[in-house]
Amino acid sequence: MKIERTDDRGTIDRRVARTRALLQDALIALIPERGYASITVEDICQKANIGRSTFYTHYTGKDELRSATLEAHLHSLSRRVSADEKTGNRLFEFSLPMFEHARAFRSLHHALLSSSGDTIHDQLRERIRRAVRTELTPKRIGDTGVPIEFAVQFISGAFLAVLAWWIAEQSRLSPTQIDDFFQKMAAQGVGLLGISSSDIKPARR
Amino acid sequence: MKIERTDDRGTIDRRVARTRALLQDALIALIPERGYASITVEDICQKANIGRSTFYTHYTGKDELRSATLEAHLHSLSRRVSADEKTGNRLFEFSLPMFEHARAFRSLHHALLSSSGDTIHDQLRERIRRAVRTELTPKRIGDTGVPIEFAVQFISGAFLAVLAWWIAEQSRLSPTQIDDFFQKMAAQGVGLLGISSSDIKPARR
DNA sequence: AGCAGTCCCGGACACGGTGTCCAATATGAT
């Protein structure tokens, strides 16, 4: 099923690595230009100077290339996160490294987040959800009746939206600033903004 | 550009209305079965018992049909929201009507939210963002430095994620319950869950 | 340097979906 193309010792042929890198770069470069949907395999190959038949020996199609690209960078990111000390005394530790990575690979994130194709968003979203869930689960829940999964969806949805916005808007704020805002708002909600709780009234009926 | 097909007095031919309704229903019915991406115009027409050439007299393609479907229901929803009293003393008034509508038209929302094609999510998201923005803008902002637009992205992202999750998960909770959770968490963040603020520490470095 | 194994190329092919056109027919509006 999966194309690995490694030899007995797990090393990868230089040509293979070169080809894949070229294809991934070409896709990332193309997405901002024309939008993911309208890009064809032909386009990618032309940009990458790769034969179309070669493309299909590596990927089954456009979607798999996109997915593999995301996966590759997510992997390098997770190495980066676990390299940092996991203190465990701070909420949402994935946040800052993610923002930093997003800034470092801005064009990549911009390309992937803006083009919300069927699978790609789910792929990223599931990763984020997992991270949030593991951070939230061990915490004690009060008597509010809010299900854990609700909170997980709430926080991860907010995170992704903020990330996409920050990346799209030229990222004028620094990663630490964005992280700071996110942490505070995740912890305190709009109450943080100084909106008095008297604004919050029970719904009609 | 836009196909209107209304007569001088603005009335719509019954045949047109019938055809469009059939096509929209067919699409909604088809999405859960096979996923939006793999559906062809031919499929839709077959399900709707409509000639393929007729399809193209109404819509330029699959995407426009999907977009028009969303727009139509969003329109009926907004009529519903404005019918309710706009008290203005409650945050995020769009929330409850939206949850109620989502439950009433569950299959529709499920179909549209799950298949996050390129444009559809943006379309819905922009609507939500607008609603949040108008509610947040007039409020006073404290000295936290959090930009309004950040808060808008945060809240609308959280809302959409929660909505999609709730719809996908059989909607076991009632609209009022979900709305209640959303309102509380939007107002107070995870602090609501009884997570002590001592868990929130400044980031390393 | 030489060899074997692997990869890349490019051209060809069948296939399926798209979007457009038209003349014939059916159906709603008045």
Place this chain on the structure above:
DNA sequence: ATCATATTGGACACCGTGTCCGGGACTGCT
């Protein structure tokens, strides 16, 4: 009943996909 307009199905060219193959180029190993 008559007219205007919608629908129909079939035909058409076009484009992107996915697959195959033989010739040539490159890599890794000795």
